[in-house]
Amino acid sequence: METMHELQLEKGSHHNNTPRPTELALTKRRNIWTVLCYQTISLLAIIYFLWQHGFLTFARQTVCTRADCALQVTNFPQYVIDYAPLVWLDEDETYFPSDISAQVENTHPDVNFSTIVDAPDPLTLDNLDALNKYGNKGFDVFLTSKLDVTTNPIWLEGVVPDSHGKTKGASSCAIIINDRGSGRVDAFYMYFYAYNQGNTVLFHELGDHIGDWEHNMIRFQDGKPETMWFSQHGNGQAFTYDAVEKEDIRPISYSAAGSHANYAIAGSHDHSIPDANLPFGFLIDHTSQGVLWDPTLNAYLYVYNGTDRSFSAGGNGTSPVGAMNFKGQWGDQQYPESDPKQGKPFFGFYKYVGGPTGPWNKGLNRTLTCPDNAIRCIIRTIRGP
Numbered sequence: 001m002e003t004m005h006e007l008q009l010e011k012g013s014h015h016n017n018t019p020r021p022t023e024l025a026l027t028k029r030r031n032i033w034t035v036l037c038y039q040t041i042s043l044l045a046i047i048y049f050l051w052q053h054g055f056l057t058f059a060r061q062t063v064c065t066r067a068d069c070a071l072q073v074t075n076f077p078q079y080v081i082d083y084a085p086l087v088w089l090d091e092d093e094t095y096f097p098s099d100i101s102a103q104v105e106n107t108h109p110d111v112n113f114s115t116i117v118d119a120p121d122p123l124t125l126d127n128l129d130a131l132n133k134y135g136n137k138g139f140d141v142f143l144t145s146k147l148d149v150t151t152n153p154i155w156l157e158g159v160v161p162d163s164h165g166k167t168k169g170a171s172s173c174a175i176i177i178n179d180r181g182s183g184r185v186d187a188f189y190m191y192f193y194a195y196n197q198g199n200t201v202l203f204h205e206l207g208d209h210i211g212d213w214e215h216n217m218i219r220f221q222d223g224k225p226e227t228m229w230f231s232q233h234g235n236g237q238a239f240t241y242d243a244v245e246k247e248d249i250r251p252i253s254y255s256a257a258g259s260h261a262n263y264a265i266a267g268s269h270d271h272s273i274p275d276a277n278l279p280f281g282f283l284i285d286h287t288s289q290g291v292l293w294d295p296t297l298n299a300y301l302y303v304y305n306g307t308d309r310s311f312s313a314g315g316n317g318t319s320p321v322g323a324m325n326f327k328g329q330w331g332d333q334q335y336p337e338s339d340p341k342q343g344k345p346f347f348g349f350y351k352y353v354g355g356p357t358g359p360w361n362k363g364l365n366r367t368l369t370c371p372d373n374a375i376r377c378i379i380r381t382i383r384g385p
C-alpha cells in the first residue's frame with residue numbers, strides 16, 4: 001500500500017504541469033516578503049527623518065501654518081508678536097537680513113580709522129556698550145570690516161529666509177516696545193542687514209554702507225494696532241493699520257532691493273534724500289514679492305523706558321542689552337577721497353558713506369507715529385508708493 005501511495009503521488013505530480021514548490025522555494029518566498037517589509041519600514045523611516053529635518057518642505061508646510069509656528073512669549077505683549085509685520089524682500093535682493101552678532105564678529109572697532117587696541121576680547125552683543133568709553137562716549141566708534149569691502153565678503157550677504165520665512169541661525173531683528181501709559185504701546189520692529197547697497201544714479205552707485213538698521217513701528221492702543229510707520233532713507237511714511245496690506249492680521253511691508261527702505265506696496269518708489277539737490281525721480285527704489293521674511297522667528301526682545309532711555313531684555317530675558325546701549329555705528333566710517341575704494345564724489349554724493357547708529361537713535365520716544373522732526377506727519381488712509 002505504501003509503495004502504491006507513493007507511486008500515485010509520483011504519478012500525480014507527473015500529471016501536474018506546474019512544479020510543486022519545494023521547501024527551499026517557500027523559504028525564499030517568505031524571505032522576499034520579509035525583505036520587502038523591512039524595506040518599506042526603512043523607506044518610511046527615511047521619509048520621516050527628512051521631514052523632521054525640513055528637507056521635505058512641501059510636507060512640512062501642510063502641518064505648520066504661520067499661526068502654528070508663531071513665537072509664543074511671556075513677559076512681553078503677545079499682541080506685539082501676533083500683529084508683527086511680514087516683510088517681502090525684493091526678487092533682485094542680494095543683501096539679506098543678517099545676524100546682528102555676526103556684525104561684531106566680522107569687524108573691529110575703530111575710532112578715526114585706528115583700531116581700539118584694548119577693547120574687550122571677545123567683543124559680543126552683551127559687552128558692545130563697553131565701547132562707549134572710547135571715541136567721544138562711543139559716538140565716534142565704527143565697527144569696521146576686517147576684510148576689504150570691495151572683495152565682497154560673504155557675511156555681507158546675510159541669510160535668505162527659509163520656507164517658513166525664518167532666517168535660520170541668524171538673529172536679524174530686534175523688537176522693542178515703549179509703553180507710553182494709558183494703554184498706548186509703540187512697538188518697533190528693527191530689521192538688521194549687514195550691507196546697504198545704494199541706488200544707482202546715472203550709472204553711479206551711491207550711498208553704499210556696511211550695516212543697515214531699518215524699521216516698522218506699530219502704535220497700539222489697548223492691544224489693537226492703530227497706525228504704522230515705514231522707515232525710508234532719512235524719513236518714511238505713516239499709514240493707518242486699516243489701510244495697509246495684511247496676511248490675516250499681520251501687516252505687510254515691502255523692503256526695497258539694496259536700500260531696504262520699507263514701503264506699503266510693491267512697485268517703483270521715487271524718493272528724495274533730505275537736503276539733496278538731485279531732481280525728483282533720480283533715486284528710485286524697487287519692491288516686489290521676492291522672498292517672504294517673518295522677522296519674529298529669530299528676534300531679540302526689548303523693553304525701552306522713555307523716561308531714563310534705558311533698555312532691558314523682554315520675554316525670557318536672554319536678549320543682549322549691550323547691543324542696544326552701544327552708541328557707535330554698525331559699519332565702516334566713510335572712506336576719505338584719498339582711499340582708492342572711494343574716489344571722487346558724484347554731484348556731492350559718495351559711493352561709500354558711513355555706517356548707521358543703532359535702534360537707540362531711531363526716535364523710540366516719538367510723539368507721533370512719525371519720528372519727531374521738522375517734516376509734517378501725514379497718516380495715510382490709502383496705500384500708495
Ligand SMILES: *[C@@H]1O[C@H](CO)[C@@H](O)[C@H](O)[C@H]1NC(C)=O
Nearest residue numbers: 111112113114135136140336
Ligand atoms: C584722525 O587721524 C588723523 C591722522 O591719522 C589726524 O590728523 C586727525 O587729527 C585725527 N582726527 C581726530 C578727530 O582725532
Ligand SMILES: *[C@@H]1O[C@H](CO)[C@@H](O)[C@H](O)[C@H]1NC(C)=O
Nearest residue numbers: 180306307308309365366367
Ligand atoms: C519721552 O516721552 C515722554 C512722554 O511724551 C516724556 O514725558 C519724556 O520726557 C520723554 N523722554 C525723554 C527722555 O525725552
Ligand SMILES: *[C@@H]1O[C@H](CO)[C@@H](O)[C@H](O)[C@H]1NC(C)=O
Nearest residue numbers: 179304305306307308309310
Ligand atoms: C523708567 O525709568 C524711571 C527712571 O529711572 C523709573 O522711575 C520708572 O519706574 C521706569 N519705568 C518702568 C516702567 O520701569
Ligand SMILES: *[C@@H]1O[C@H](CO)[C@@H](O)[C@H](O)[C@H]1NC(C)=O
Nearest residue numbers: 071299300301315316317318
Ligand atoms: C528665549 O527666547 C528666544 C526667542 O525670543 C529664543 O530664541 C531663545 O531660545 C529663548 N531662550 C531660552 C533660554 O529659553
